Amino acid sequence: MARSGSGTPKATVSDVARQAGVSPATVSRVLSGNHPVAGATRTKVLRAIRELDYVVNAHARALSGGQPKTVAIILTDVSAPFFNTVARGIERQAALEQRLCLISSTDGDPDRELAIVTMLREQNTGAVCLIGGVLDTPEYRERMATLAHALHSADSRLVLCGRPSPGPDLPVTVVEYDNEGGAFAATSHLLSNGHRRIVFLGGVEGNTTTNERLAGVKRAMSAYGLSMPPELIVPGALIRRFGYQATQRLLADGVEFTAIFGCDDLVAAGAVAALRDAGVDVPREVSVIGYDDLSPAEDVHPALTTVHIPHDELGRTALRLALHRDDPDAPEQHVVLGTHIVVRRSVAPRLPQP
Numbered sequence: 001m002a003r004s005g006s007g008t009p010k011a012t013v014s015d016v017a018r019q020a021g022v023s024p025a026t027v028s029r030v031l032s033g034n035h036p037v038a039g040a041t042r043t044k045v046l047r048a049i050r051e052l053d054y055v056v057n058a059h060a061r062a063l064s065g066g067q068p069k070t071v072a073i074i075l076t077d078v079s080a081p082f083f084n085t086v087a088r089g090i091e092r093q094a095a096l097e098q099r100l101c102l103i104s105s106t107d108g109d110p111d112r113e114l115a116i117v118t119m120l121r122e123q124n125t126g127a128v129c130l131i132g133g134v135l136d137t138p139e140y141r142e143r144m145a146t147l148a149h150a151l152h153s154a155d156s157r158l159v160l161c162g163r164p165s166p167g168p169d170l171p172v173t174v175v176e177y178d179n180e181g182g183a184f185a186a187t188s189h190l191l192s193n194g195h196r197r198i199v200f201l202g203g204v205e206g207n208t209t210t211n212e213r214l215a216g217v218k219r220a221m222s223a224y225g226l227s228m229p230p231e232l233i234v235p236g237a238l239i240r241r242f243g244y245q246a247t248q249r250l251l252a253d254g255v256e257f258t259a260i261f262g263c264d265d266l267v268a269a270g271a272v273a274a275l276r277d278a279g280v281d282v283p284r285e286v287s288v289i290g291y292d293d294l295s296p297a298e299d300v301h302p303a304l305t306t307v308h309i310p311h312d313e314l315g316r317t318a319l320r321l322a323l324h325r326d327d328p329d330a331p332e333q334h335v336v337l338g339t340h341i342v343v344r345r346s347v348a349p350r351l352p353q354p
Contacts (some may be wrong), residue, residue, distance in 0.1 A: 002344070004132075004290050009052065011052035011210045012054075013028060013031075013054075014018045015054070016045065016048045016049055016052055016054050016165065018075065019048035019050040019051060019052055019126060020044040020045045020047070020327055021044065022041060022045060023227045024225045026041060027045055027047065030045040030046065032040050033315060035281065036326035036327055036328065037327065038327060038328055038329065039324060039329060039351055040318060041053050041134045041202070041253060041325050042324075042327075044349070046098070049313060052253065054274060060113075063163070069099065069124060069125065069126030069127075070099060070100045070101065070102050070123070070125050070126060071090065071094045071097075071099045071100070071101050071102070071104070071125070071126055071127050071129065071319060071323075072101075072102045072103075072104065072116075072125045072127070072128045072129065072342070073087045073088060073090055073091070073104070073131065074101065074103075074104050074105075074106060074116055074117070074128065074131070075102060075104070075105050075106070075132070075155065076106055076107065076108050076131075076132055077107070077108075078103070078105045078106070078314075079239075081266075081292070081295060082131075082132065082162075082264070082292055082309075082311070083131050083132055083292040084316050085294060085311035085312065085315075086101065086131045086132075086161050086162060086311050086312075086315045087129075087131060088130055088311075088312065089311060089312035089313065089314060089315025089317075089318075089319075090161070090314070090315035090316070090318065090319045091315075091317045092236065092316060093315065093316040093319040093320050094319060095322055097320075099323070101124070102120075106117050107340070108131070110135075110140065110143065113130070113184055114143060114147070116152075117147050117151070117158075117215035118147075118150075121150055121151055121154050121156060124154070124156075125156055126156055126157070126323065127156060127157045127159050127173075127319060127322045127323060128156060128157070128159060128263070129159040129160075129161055129315075129318060129319065129322075130148075130158070130159065130160055130163065131159065131161045131162055131163075131315075132161070132162050132163060132209065133162065133163050133204075133207045133208040133210065134163050134207065135204075135206050135207055135208075136164070136166075136207075136211075137206075138205070138206050140166065141164070141166040141167050141245035141346065142166070143343060144167070144170070144172075144202065145166060145167055145170055145196040145258065146157070146168035146327045148166075148170045148171050148172045149170075149171065149189055151171075152171035155320040156190055157171070157172070157173055157236050157321065157323075158170075158172045158173070158324060159171070159173045159174075159175075159318050159322045160172060160174045160175070160176075160215030160305060160318075161175055161210070161314055161315060161318045162175075162176060162177060162309075162314060163176070163208055163209075163336060164176060164208055165236075172256075172333070173263075173318060173321045173322040173325065173333045173334075173348075174333065174334045174335070175314055175317050175318040175321065175335045175336075176334075176335070176336045176337070177309050177335065177336065177337045177338070177339050178308065178336055178337070178338055178339045179209060179212035179213060179216070179339070180213070180215050180216040181216065181338075181339060182213075182216065182220070182291065182307035182309070182339035182341075183212070183213040183214070183215070183216025183217050183220075183261070183291070183307070184214075184216035184217075184219050184220045184313035185216075185218035185307070185339070185340070185341050186261060186289050186291065186306075186307050186341055187216065187217045187221065187261060187306075188220045188223070189289065189305070189341055189343075189347065189350070190259045190261070190287060191220060191221070191226075192275055193259075193287065193347060193348065193349045193350060194349050194350035195258045195259040195287060195350050196224075196226060196350075197232065197256050197258050197350050198217070198221075198257065198259045198261055199232045199233075199244055199255075199256075199257045199258070199259070199261065200213075200214055200228070200232060200233045200234065200238050200263070200306050201234050201243060201260050201261065201262050201263060201267055201268075202234070202235065202238055202242060202243060202262055202263035202267035202273060203235050203236070203238065203263060203264075204235065204236075204237070204238075208292070209263075210234075210235065210263060213291060214233070216330070217261055227231050230311050231255060232255070232257060233259065234246050234250070235321070236267075238263060238264045238266060238267055239266055239267070239270075240266045240267070240269050240270040240273075240337040241269060241270060242270065243262060243266065243267035243268060243269065243270025243271045243273075243274070244270035244271070244273050244274045245270075245274075245283040246271075246273060247269075247270065247271040247274035247275060248274050248278070251274070251275075252281070257286070257287070258285075258286055258287065258350050259261055259286060259287040259288070259347075259349075259350075260286065260287070260288045260289070261289050261291075262288065262289065262290045262291065263291060264290060264291050264292050264294075265292045265293070265295075265297045265304060265306055266296070267293065267297065267298075268288050268289065268290030268291075268297075268300075268304055268306070268346075269290070269296045269300045269304065270302065271288050272288050272300050272301075272302075272346065273300075275288070276301075282302060282346055283302065283345065283346050283347050283348035284351065285351065286348040287305075287346060287348055287350075288291045288304065288305075288309070288346045288347070289304070289305050289306060289307075289346065289347055290304045290346075291306060291307045291309075292307070292308075292309055293307065293308035293342050294311075297342075298344070298345070300346070302344065302345035302346045303340065303344035304343050304346045304347050305341065305343050305345070305346045305347045306341070306344070307339050307340070307341055307342070308336070308339060308340050308341070308342050309339055310337050310339075313337060314337060317337070321333055321335065
């Protein structure tokens with residue numbers, strides 16, 4: 001081993017290679033991240049790096065043209081629980097991969113999203129992760145295709161978490177969850193409890209997440225020979241205040257319903273609060289179900305029945321697939337994870353009609 005200025009032995013690439021049982025060139029490929037390396041080999045090299053406390057010479061790497069790659073996470077809203085929990089999964093996987101995470105927010109502005117991704121491409125970012133649903137338009141698909149190819153040409157990767165692929169044959173990593181299936185199961189749960197007048201509350205019109213959840217609701221209704229009346233579809237912001245105010249309006253307008261499907265848990269929590277304040281018993285008079293299985297699902301009273309999304313797994317899987325896309329045994333780059341209902345206390349059988 002070489003010695004540092006303090007006289008402490010300092011590990012070299014050759015030391016790491018010897019410890020891992022590979023060639024120095026293989027160690028360099030793992031460190032650069034620019035060439036395919038088998039997963040088992042990568043694991044051995046990373047273990048040797050940890051055991052020897054090997055530190056990359058940043059100056060030498062800069063001279064060789066290789067730079068340590070970061071992982072970028074782009075959120076619509078940094079304060080939203082859904083985005084945060086998926087981002088946490090990405091960050092945890094990045095830590096395992098010895099990558100640094102950068103986080104940016106777009107506030108829903110597609111032009112800002114484009115500007116951020118362009119800047120990250122110029123910064124030699126290893127992967128750019130976009131989280132959550134989006135307004136699916138021809139312009140969006142064209143923009144995503146351009147970004148995907150631009151990142152690919154820079155040896156980077158566009159990663160989509162919780163949103164569908166913008167088109168076939170694009171160099172992207174896509175990890176979705178069974179959004180429509182979760183909504184179908186949740187609505188079927190309400191229907192099996194005798195509910196027929198079910199309000200779909202919240203969600204931005206045209207957003208991919210909203211569209212898929214509403215499609216699941218309609219499919220479940222259709223399976224029971226029912227249709228979804230337009231007055232029971234109430235789109236809006238995915239915030240608690242909207243759920244509260246919209247439920248107040250439904251009650252004031254005399255709309256008949258016995259159950260509410262909140263497009264997410266925050267909307268559902270607002271609906272529960274509005275019903276409680278109006279003297280309506282949940283779930284004896286009106287049942288409420290949410291989606292996401294995030295706070296405040298367990299803290300509402302009564303505790304909220306909801307659809308669980310594997311948020312952490314969503315983020316971890318997306319980044320792992322993206323960073324190891326060139327491995328000889330690399331798996332499929334488009335994965336759909338499962339969802340399931342978490343039954344708590346906010347749903348009950350419909351009361352018999354007098």
